[in-house]
Amino acid sequence: MTVTQEELRRRFHRHGLRMTPQRVAIYTALVGTSSHPTAEWLLTAVRRSRPRTSANTVYYTLGALRDAGLVQEVNYGHGSARFDGNMDPHHHVICRGCRRIFDVQDRTLDRLTVKGGLPRQFIVTGHRVEVYGYCAECREARAGRRGARRGPALLYIQRQRRR
């Protein structure tokens, strides 16, 4: 997705955010990818055009964009926070192998009914459906070591060794 300079100005202005080269770079990089990048990925991306950008700026900016509702933070544990420039209603499919996050646009998931008891007087502001599994690339790697674990596979993610 691309955003015109004018639309960019409007979005930033609406939330009282200054339009600096760093912010424009960070925001457009984020809106321009569907890869749900980490702050570090964005830092690297931004440094291609502005090598002296600091990590601090990326965190500060992402925080500001998040608070303004221009961007959302999606965390599934396991290391760094991920960010998503797509603010349209959508849910996520997460590969347990490579940890990639894919988008799913599905109207029916946007409207769910909770029958089971919510906590008393709980006000619902939103919800999110996460689908877990294995992408085409990872299913093969997994096919080898089959049967080692059976599981209510749902709801748990194997931690990846940090390298």
Add this chain to the structure above:
Amino acid sequence: MTVTQEELRRRFHRHGLRMTPQRVAIYTALVGTSSHPTAEWLLTAVRRSRPRTSANTVYYTLGALRDAGLVQEVNYGHGSARFDGNMDPHHHVICRGCRRIFDVQDRTLDRLTVKGGLPRQFIVTGHRVEVYGYCAECREARAGRRGARRGPALLYIQRQRRR
């Protein structure tokens, strides 16, 4: 929930886990609460009976229990990982104010159909629904500063009449 010594032995043994006092303490503490505690909370709990238990042991044990499928790790970003001794299919309600996590048991949420395109050849192993909002205690604190941000209406859940 409580677990007999015998059942405990069976569960540990099934996964080739040794039954040490530390592990028993950690596991029973986790199964005995519905508060989705952090590793640190568990460390404090365990140290009441075994003061010399190290943080490392808690992490190591939680990792082992998680990998064995006896426990699940539930992360919603914001600091420490949370753990859940409840392995029955259930979903979570998260208060954006105090960050508490409540359980929701709802059969209909366990069976969702994703119509929107999943990535090609993606194998689904599970899913989870997270409901966000504000608990009774936090809604008041929030009532003051109303209207500052409107949420993306997209993700909303219809609340069904409580039986």
Add this chain to the structure above:
DNA sequence: GTATCAGGTAGGATCGATTCCTAACTGTCC
């Protein structure tokens, strides 16, 4: 156009959760 200044940036220090490393310890099985 210039001044003004709150908001933004850089860079280093710090924090906090988690993992790594290593040596000592101990359930479990034979």
Add this chain to the structure above:
DNA sequence: GGACAGTTAGGAATCGATCCTACCTGATAC
């Protein structure tokens, strides 16, 4: 009872994220 792989403790190291501070600069008013 002995052997040994799995565990534990404790400290060091790592890494993402935040804090602190001084400097800088868009945006607005003049």
